[in-house]
Amino acid sequence: MKIATYNVNGVNGRLDVLLRWLAEASPDIVCLQELKAPDNKFPIQAIEQAGYGAVWHGQKSWNGVAILSKGGEPLLTRKGLPGDFEASQSRYIEAAVAGMVIGCLYLPNGNPYPGPKFEYKLEWFNRLTDYAAELLELEVPVVLAGDFNVMPTELDVYKPERWTDDALFRIEVREAYWRLVSQGWTDALRELHPGERIYTFWDYFRNAFGRDAGLRIDHFLLSPGVATWLVKAEVDRKVRGWEHTSDHAPAWIELSDRPIRRRKHNG
DNA sequence: ATGACCTCCCGTGGAGGA
Numbered sequence: 001m002k003i004a005t006y007n008v009n010g011v012n013g014r015l016d017v018l019l020r021w022l023a024e025a026s027p028d029i030v031c032l033q034e035l036k037a038p039d040n041k042f043p044i045q046a047i048e049q050a051g052y053g054a055v056w057h058g059q060k061s062w063n064g065v066a067i068l069s070k071g072g073e074p075l076l077t078r079k080g081l082p083g084d085f086e087a088s089q090s091r092y093i094e095a096a097v098a099g100m101v102i103g104c105l106y107l108p109n110g111n112p113y114p115g116p117k118f119e120y121k122l123e124w125f126n127r128l129t130d131y132a133a134e135l136l137e138l139e140v141p142v143v144l145a146g147d148f149n150v151m152p153t154e155l156d157v158y159k160p161e162r163w164t165d166d167a168l169f170r171i172e173v174r175e176a177y178w179r180l181v182s183q184g185w186t187d188a189l190r191e192l193h194p195g196e197r198i199y200t201f202w203d204y205f206r207n208a209f210g211r212d213a214g215l216r217i218d219h220f221l222l223s224p225g226v227a228t229w230l231v232k233a234e235v236d237r238k239v240r241g242w243e244h245t246s247d248h249a250p251a252w253i254e255l256s257d258r259p260i261r262r263r264k265h266n267g
Numbered sequence: 268a269t270g271a272c273c274t275c276c277c278g279t280g281g282a283g284g285a
Contacts, residue, residue, distance in 0.1 A: 009284085010274050034284085036275060061275050062283070109285060149285075168285060203285070204272035215285075247273075247285080 001098060001229075001255040005031040005145040005218055007106070007201075007248035011064070012036075014246055015043055021239050022050050027252055028070045029097050031104035031145040032056075034246075035064025035090075042066065059090040065104045065146070067095045077101065083127045091124070100226065101135065105146035110167030118167050121149070125176040133183055135223070142223040144185070147248065149217055150177045152187065155197060156216035168217060186227035188220035188253045193233070200235055201248045209240050218251050228259040 004027035008014045011032065022030070030052070035042065039058040047054050053073030056066035057080070067074045074095030081092045091106045105128065110121030135142045150173045154160040163169040181187055189198055199214025208214065222230060232254035240249040 013274060034274090109283080111283095111285065163285095166285075201285075206271060217285080244273095 001029075001257065002027045002252055003029045003031075003102070003143060003145065003220070003255065004250050004252035005033070005104070005147070005220065006250035007033040007147040007218060007246060009034050009246040009248065010036040011066070012041060012043060014244070015046060017239070017242055017245050019046060019050055020242070021236065021250060022052065022068075025236060025250065025252065026070075027068075029074075029102060030066075030068035031102065032066040032068065033064070033104070033106040033147045035059075035066060036061060037064055055093060055095050057090045057093040063090045063106055065090060065093045065106050067093055067097070067102055067104050069095075069097045074102070081124070081127050082131055092128075100141040100143055101138075103135070103142065103144040103146075105144065105148070107147065107149045109149050110170075110173065113165055113167045113170055118170070121167060122172060122176060125173070125180070129176065129180045129183070132180055132185070132221075136184055139225075140223075141226045143226055143253075144221040145219070147217060148177065148219050150174060151215050151217055152177050152181075152190070152219075155195070156199075158199070158211075158213040158215070168215065181221065184224055185221035186224070186230070188222055188227075188230055188233040189216070189235070189251065191227070191230065191233070198235060199249075200251050202240055204247050218248060220251070220253050222253075226255065228261050229255040229257070230261055231256050 052068040058064045078094040108121040200218035202209040202214040236250040
């Protein structure tokens, strides 16, 4: 079972890249962010022709999230977080697929700091954390995947000292991420690659990809049961080198259908 | 300190991204 997350930065402008990557990587489940398209412009026909069913939560111009499932439509369980006001930004969608709850999220960027956008980011993050606690209480397999717009540690930034006052690295946001993870989630990429520099995003500016000046901001958080199935967690870096590509690369995890890792002990 | 690059929009530059 292969689950991927990919901030496509425009699902229609990026359709050729997305279809090529789907064909090459053949993930079973895909979380997409930054569709930048309203619901009626989501390219469902092309995605179905590629062999995937989908549910999506679009918005004109900005944001937008979707969940793809190979060979069938995901069972939609939620659009938006609890507490989202009417006509809010499309940043969360959730579905049941293959016996798991898949939460696909696009956390607000929050720049510039300080300001109302930063406050909105913290507020959204807190509501995500409250809702994530409810998911854990269900004691069902859950994967929260997406663009969290936070580098959790200095290891996740090519040059940490340049990012201390950026909304993606402010201490308040890193602490919010820690509060979420410490509920009992496993950060899949970091779990299998401790101490390793892993990036999922490279700026379009200044040849950032060529210099490997990247950030790790796309994450998989696994509920305790799912964490015992974790076999592999990787980033498809090569996709970032393609023509007309997103500034994010797809990331993915491989899950076994039986426990292969011991649960971590607390304390 | 700024801008560089890319996407979207009824746009012909501006906003947002990170």
